[in-house]
Amino acid sequence: MGLIQTLFSTDIGLLSMFTIGFILVMAVFFIVWFNKKTHEPDQGE
Numbered sequence: 001m002g003l004i005q006t007l008f009s010t011d012i013g014l015l016s017m018f019t020i021g022f023i024l025v026m027a028v029f030f031i032v033w034f035n036k037k038t039h040e041p042d043q044g045e
Contacts, residue, residue, distance in 0.1 A: 007013035
């Protein structure tokens with residue numbers, strides 16, 4: 001229980017939670033973006 005309290009009540013804990021959340025959101029964005037790019041037709045040069 002002390003670990004969770006530390007995670008949500010200290011500056012370092014909150015920064016860690018923000019960083020983890022940001023990385024997860026960025027991962028979802030890149031997965032969706034790469035899927036969209038791989039399924040679009042070739043433009044041809």
